[in-house]
Structures are given as structure tokens and as C-alpha cells.
Amino acid sequence: MNSVPSTPLAGASADATADNAAAAAPHGDCDVLVVGGGINGAGIARDLAGRGWKVVLAEASDFAAHTSSSSTKLIHGGLRYLEYYEFSLVRKALQEREVLLRSAPHIMWPLRFVMPHDAAMRPAWMIRIGLFLYDHLARREVLPGSEGVDLRRSPYGEPLKSDYTRGFVYSDGWVDDARLVVLNALDARDRGAALHTRTTVTGARRHADHWTATLRCADGERTLRARALVNAAGPWAEGFLREVASPARGEALATKSLRLVKGSHIIVRKRFQHDHAYIFQNPDKRIIFAIPYEDDFTLIGTTDVELPQESLAGFGKARIDEREIAYLCEQASRYFREPVRPEDVVWTYAGVRPLLDDASGDPSAVTRDYLLETHATDGAPLLSVWGGKITTFRKLAEDAADLVGTLLGDRRRAWTEHSHLPGGDLRDWIGAPQRPDTDFQRLLATIGQRHPWLPPSLARRMARAYGARIGRVLGGAERLEDLGPEIAPGLHQAELEYLVREEWARAADDVLWRRSKLGLHYTEVQRMAVVQWFAEREHLWSRPAAA
CATH class of the missing domain: 3.30.9.10 (D-Amino Acid Oxidase, subunit A, domain 2)
Structure with missing residues (x-):
């Protein structure tokens, strides 16, 4: 669960915080509060924001800090699910494979x-x-x-x-599962959502026509009003309903296990x-x-x-x-x-x-399909996400946004099926797209032509991570030295500053194990160099905000 204040972090500009506070309605109000910054929460926030809703997302840790960065990292239909007669789930997942591959050929x-x-x-x-x-x-x-x-x-x-x-x-x-979550968060922010990491929803009270949520972050607690609430807390979804969300008239909100x-x-x-x-x-x-x-x-x-x-x-x-x-x-x-x-x-x-x-005795046989449950009577709308798998996140988010629109009396048009995730639209680099796999190779060749000073291994890693957004990382650099000191092998200060400024990175683990997997390639000494870099700058985002 999560959310951040609408005040920019002290010591940094609003742009530097990567928190689009302007997306929230006056006095902190919004249309939808999304609780949870895993793949489902980020995907739902993106879809809702793209439909014009004012969205706030709250994540207690970092994006993809738990389940969504710990998958087998496959976009797959689930061949073995056929043995359990999960034909609908397998078909839905198979339909999504190529939709996703086309949306972000750099990370898939x-x-x-x-x-x-x-x-x-x-x-x-x-x-x-x-x-x-x-x-x-x-x-x-x-x-x-x-x-x-x-x-x-x-x-x-x-x-x-x-x-x-x-x-x-x-x-x-x-x-790349963790980057998939971050790209959804980036797109949600670019479309007007306010996304806040390291912020916990400590209370959510249901009223007749709105929710009042208490959000706790480094600079204290804030109260936010939302017309609807989406519970996408993943493993904590049931606990959120039982322990945090308060019903309007004493009815039970948690009906699933x-x-x-x-x-x-x-x-x-x-x-x-x-x-x-x-x-x-x-x-x-x-x-x-x-x-x-x-x-x-x-x-x-x-x-x-x-x-x-x-x-x-x-x-x-x-x-x-x-x-x-x-x-x-x-x-x-x-x-x-x-x-x-x-x-x-x-x-x-x-x-x-x-x-x-689903009462299956074998954990391997438990369905991987999702269920979207709504509570719309006797109070403001609530939607809870139960289950799901990373391959079907986009369809889940689309279905969830449809339901939220219906609950709010204004069902707006779906849009994500043919859209790109940030960095996935390569046309400015390669011209007309052909195939996702070959398009990435063309991107890599073009990066080599435009930035011949980039070492090939670094160019490839950055192309995989950032796709068409690589220019935002490189800035106006014309030689390797322009990227600043090399904090660890292949990781320069310019990239770290980009990850803090644009991608919510606040600690070494955010970079070493989620925004990248560089931690796997580094020695303990090299990993500690990144830890030290963040420690020296922690005051920029941990200082209490000014009144």
C-alpha cells in the first residue's frame, strides 16, 4: 500500500522528484486512489490516467520491490496450465504475448x-x-x-x-519484469498520475461518496480524498481489506481469501x-x-x-x-x-x-487467473484485484479501468492494446517498425552510429533498459567522460542521476536489482560503491518537506 504528499521533496525540484503532484485534484483529492505499486497497480494507474482520470498511486516500498520483480520473467501462455483445463486463461495469456512484445521490444x-x-x-x-x-x-x-x-x-x-x-x-x-513495472509507472506519470513510493496507506475510511485515506511517508502523514479506491496490494490485498480499510456501515470488505x-x-x-x-x-x-x-x-x-x-x-x-x-x-x-x-x-x-x-490441494494447481471484485453498494466504489500473472497484467488493467469507469458512472474508452510503453516506440531511431526482435537490433545499430563513443556493452545494456529513451540518460554527452564519474563498472553518475530524477530510485537496491541487474555482475566492493553514492545524497529526498 502507498502514496506520497503533493508537496515536492525538499532539496529537489518537482521535476527531480519524479512525483507529478500536479495530477492530484485540489486539496489532495483525486478520482481514484490505487494501493500497490506492483505490475497490477502500476498497470491500472497507467490505464486510468490514460483515460483522463485523476489518479494517485501509493506504494509502501519501491516499485516491483516484491512479487513483480521476483517472477520467472516470462511472457507466456502457461503450457502446463492446459493439464488443469485452464483453456480460457491460456488463451488470454497467449493473446497478450505479441501485444506486449510490440509495446516494448527493448525489455521483452x-x-x-x-x-x-x-x-x-x-x-x-x-x-x-x-x-x-x-x-x-x-x-x-x-x-x-x-x-x-x-x-x-x-x-x-x-x-x-x-x-x-x-x-x-x-x-x-x-x-525484464521490474522494468516493466517502472515503464507502466512512467507512462502513468506522463499521463498525469501522481505516483508515490515509500508511502504507506495506514487507513482508508469509506464514506457514502468518497474514501478518506491516511498516507504516511518520510515527512509525516497526509489525508487524501478519493472518489474510488483500487486495492492492488498483491499478497497484502486481503490484509489491506481486513486491517486497513474501514467500511461505511460495518459490512465486511474482505470476501475472498x-x-x-x-x-x-x-x-x-x-x-x-x-x-x-x-x-x-x-x-x-x-x-x-x-x-x-x-x-x-x-x-x-x-x-x-x-x-x-x-x-x-x-x-x-x-x-x-x-x-x-x-x-x-x-x-x-x-x-x-x-x-x-x-x-x-x-x-x-x-x-x-x-x-x-480455489480449494485446490496442490499449490501448483491453484489457478493463475485473476478476479476483479467490486463493492459499489452502501458506499464509495471499491475494486479489489485477486490473483493474476504478469503476462495478463495489461488485460487485467484494462478490465479494471472499465469497471472503475462503470462504478464512477463514466466508462471511458480503452486505449492500451495498440500503445507503446515508454521507450518502446522506436520510430525516431529506426523508422517504420517491422518485427519486435529485429527492431531492437536496428535500434542498437542506430545508437552505435549516433554515439560511436559508447562502449558496445554499455550501449547494449542501455538500449535494453531505456529503448528510445536512451537520449534522456545520455543527455548532451559527446564522449564517455561527459557521463561523469564511473561509480561502478559501466555505471556512471549521469545514469544514476537519471534514475533518481525520472525513475524513483532512492537506494542502491532500486538500481542494482530492479532498475537493472548490475548487482549480479558486481563484487561486494563495487555494490558498496553504489550504496555509498546513495548514502551521500539521501538528504535530498529524506528531509521533511517545508510547511
């Missing part, structure tokens, strides 16, 4: 997956039927269809044990040289992925571990445990020639999925 791109066939898991005919459905449940223009592969004669078989002689290859997509399922991942040094990912079937009927990650690594995940509600006290990060590490190593080692051992793990991360409780 096609990815091919290799499934080694293990006859003890599922028969080949079943896999062929599943892949046929996967290929045809939704229209494809960019992603190629599935095919069989002889692993004995393919480079995709080289990292695998010789037992695996045949397999299947199919298409899905990859996404969440199942909290922890998904953990391990990162090891690169296990194969090609650019395809693997999907491995496990004896427990689950699957794990092994995915090329950050050039030098392989990402392996995920687990499904059910958590009690009390594990979410505060806003702490979920953590992997030794049993999960052992499980992921064991399952990956069933396939790879070179075993994956716990001592090979160089980094881990975990997130908590807020899944709608």
Missing part, C-alpha cells in the same frame, strides 16, 4: 523453449496435442510454432544427458552456450525452467511453497530456503550432464504469488 523479446522428452513423465502424443493447442489457441504473427527436435544431432542436446534423445521446441517470450505461494529461483554460472531456454518435467508433475540470464548466467526456477498469511508481517522480502535450493539443483541435475550443486549457486531470489484460493 521472443524466446524459444526446448522440452526434452521423458516418456516416464508424459507420453509424446500428449505433448504434441498440448503444443498444437498452444500454437493455435491464439493468433501468432511474430512467434514461430512448435516443432520436434533430435537432441542427438542438435546443439540443444549438448548440455543434456545422453538419455534424452528427442524433444520439442516451442515459443514464448522473455521480460488468498493462497500465498512462494516461488524461488537460483542463478548459476552459464550452463549452455545457445540462446534457447529449457523446460524440464519433474517426477512430482511440476516443471522448472532453465533460462539464459544476463549473458553470463543460467536462471533456474521455480518452486511452489505455500506460506501462512502471518509470514507477510511488514513488507519484508521473501527468502529461499535450503530445501528449495536442493530441490531446484536436484531437478536440474536430472537433465544436465554437468550436475547443478548448491555450492554452484551465485544468487537467489524469491517472491510470493497471491493466488486466489
Whole structure:
């Protein structure tokens, strides 16, 4: 939950705070208060702002600080959900894949997956039927269809044990999940929303025609009036309704229950040289992925571990445990020639999925679809987001904005399906778009021509992070020295200042693990250099605002 004051941060201009306070209505009022700055909250704020509503978003931590930066980072239909007859969810997700790929080709791109066939898991005919459905449940223009592969004669078989002689290859997509959230927040701000991180909604009182919310941030508490409230607090959505939101006439606001399922991942040094990912079937009927990650690594995940509600006290990060590490190593080692051992793990991360409780006994079988629940009688409108997955965030946000408009008596036109996220419209760099994957390569070539002084590795990283907005980071630089001191390898002061000014970065972790994954490449000493840079400037955004 979250929100910030409408007063600019002391010691910085309004532009430097990246908080568009002017979007709020007079006296702090707004049309919609969105609670939560994960992918669903940011997506809903963006969609609503684009329809002309006055929106305030409040996030208690940083954007994507929890679940939305801890996914397997896939834009996918969910092949395994077909076994649970989740055809509607799979079709909806498949329809969204290419919509998303076109909207931000710098942070999303096609990815091919290799499934080694293990006859003890599922028969080949079943896999062929599943892949046929996967290929045809939704229209494809960019992603190629599935095919069989002889692993004995393919480079995709080289990292695998010789037992695996045949397999299947199919298409899905990859996404930088944390940057996806930030891009939605940027677009929401550019369209007039006021977005506030590190601000907690400590109370929300429902009245007949509005909500009164209390927002706590570094400079104290503020009160805000909103015509409607959207509860997009993710794993905290149920707790928000039970413990923070107060009904107008004593009615219960929380009518659904969440199942909290922890998904953990391990990162090891690169296990194969090609650019395809693997999907491995496990004896427990689950699957794990092994995915090329950050050039030098392989990402392996995920687990499904059910958590009690009390594990979410505060806003702490979920953590992997030794049993999960052992499980992921064991399952990956069933396939790879070179075993994956716990001592090979160089980094881990975990997130908590807020899944709608559908009474499934197996956490892996709990639906990944979403439900939007509205409360419109006996008080101001309330919409709660239950469940969801990153691939369907745009459609979820569109449905949510439709519902909010209906509740406010003014349903406005949807607009996001054919729009770009910030940095995703490459026309000023490459001319007419062709295909998302090749468009990015054209962008990279143009950046090299316009800024030949940029080292190729730095140009590629910045192009991936910022796309067409790279010029905002580089400013008027004409040589590498113009970017200021190199705080850590490949990370200059100009980029850090941009991330503070434009992207709400307030601490080293915001940059090292969310706005980028540079922390994975740095030593502890290099990471501490970024920590020190932020520590020396903390007074710019933590000083209480002037009266």
C-alpha cells in the first residue's frame, strides 16, 4: 500500500522528484486512489490516467520491490496450465504475448523453449496435442510454432544427458519484469498520475461518496480524498481489506481469501552456450525452467511453497530456503550432464504469488487467473484485484479501468492494446517498425552510429533498459567522460542521476536489482560503491518537506 504528499521533496525540484503532484485534484483529492505499486497497480494507474482520470498511486516500498520483480520473467501462455483445463486463461495469456512484445521490444523479446522428452513423465502424443493447442489457441504473427527436435544431432542436446534423445521446441517470450513495472509507472506519470513510493496507506475510511485515506511517508502523514479506491496490494490485498480499510456501515470488505505461494529461483554460472531456454518435467508433475540470464548466467526456477498469511508481517522480502535450493539443483541435475550443486549457486531470489484460493490441494494447481471484485453498494466504489500473472497484467488493467469507469458512472474508452510503453516506440531511431526482435537490433545499430563513443556493452545494456529513451540518460554527452564519474563498472553518475530524477530510485537496491541487474555482475566492493553514492545524497529526498 502507498502514496506520497503533493508537496515536492525538499532539496529537489518537482521535476527531480519524479512525483507529478500536479495530477492530484485540489486539496489532495483525486478520482481514484490505487494501493500497490506492483505490475497490477502500476498497470491500472497507467490505464486510468490514460483515460483522463485523476489518479494517485501509493506504494509502501519501491516499485516491483516484491512479487513483480521476483517472477520467472516470462511472457507466456502457461503450457502446463492446459493439464488443469485452464483453456480460457491460456488463451488470454497467449493473446497478450505479441501485444506486449510490440509495446516494448527493448525489455521483452521472443524466446524459444526446448522440452526434452521423458516418456516416464508424459507420453509424446500428449505433448504434441498440448503444443498444437498452444500454437493455435491464439493468433501468432511474430512467434514461430512448435516443432520436434533430435537432441542427438542438435546443439540443444549438448548440455543434456545422453538419455534424452528427442524433444520439442516451442515459443514464448522473455521480460525484464521490474522494468516493466517502472515503464507502466512512467507512462502513468506522463499521463498525469501522481505516483508515490515509500508511502504507506495506514487507513482508508469509506464514506457514502468518497474514501478518506491516511498516507504516511518520510515527512509525516497526509489525508487524501478519493472518489474510488483500487486495492492492488498483491499478497497484502486481503490484509489491506481486513486491517486497513474501514467500511461505511460495518459490512465486511474482505470476501475472498488468498493462497500465498512462494516461488524461488537460483542463478548459476552459464550452463549452455545457445540462446534457447529449457523446460524440464519433474517426477512430482511440476516443471522448472532453465533460462539464459544476463549473458553470463543460467536462471533456474521455480518452486511452489505455500506460506501462512502471518509470514507477510511488514513488507519484508521473501527468502529461499535450503530445501528449495536442493530441490531446484536436484531437478536440474536430472537433465544436465554437468550436475547443478548448491555450492554452484551465485544468487537467489524469491517472491510470493497471491493466488486466489480455489480449494485446490496442490499449490501448483491453484489457478493463475485473476478476479476483479467490486463493492459499489452502501458506499464509495471499491475494486479489489485477486490473483493474476504478469503476462495478463495489461488485460487485467484494462478490465479494471472499465469497471472503475462503470462504478464512477463514466466508462471511458480503452486505449492500451495498440500503445507503446515508454521507450518502446522506436520510430525516431529506426523508422517504420517491422518485427519486435529485429527492431531492437536496428535500434542498437542506430545508437552505435549516433554515439560511436559508447562502449558496445554499455550501449547494449542501455538500449535494453531505456529503448528510445536512451537520449534522456545520455543527455548532451559527446564522449564517455561527459557521463561523469564511473561509480561502478559501466555505471556512471549521469545514469544514476537519471534514475533518481525520472525513475524513483532512492537506494542502491532500486538500481542494482530492479532498475537493472548490475548487482549480479558486481563484487561486494563495487555494490558498496553504489550504496555509498546513495548514502551521500539521501538528504535530498529524506528531509521533511517545508510547511
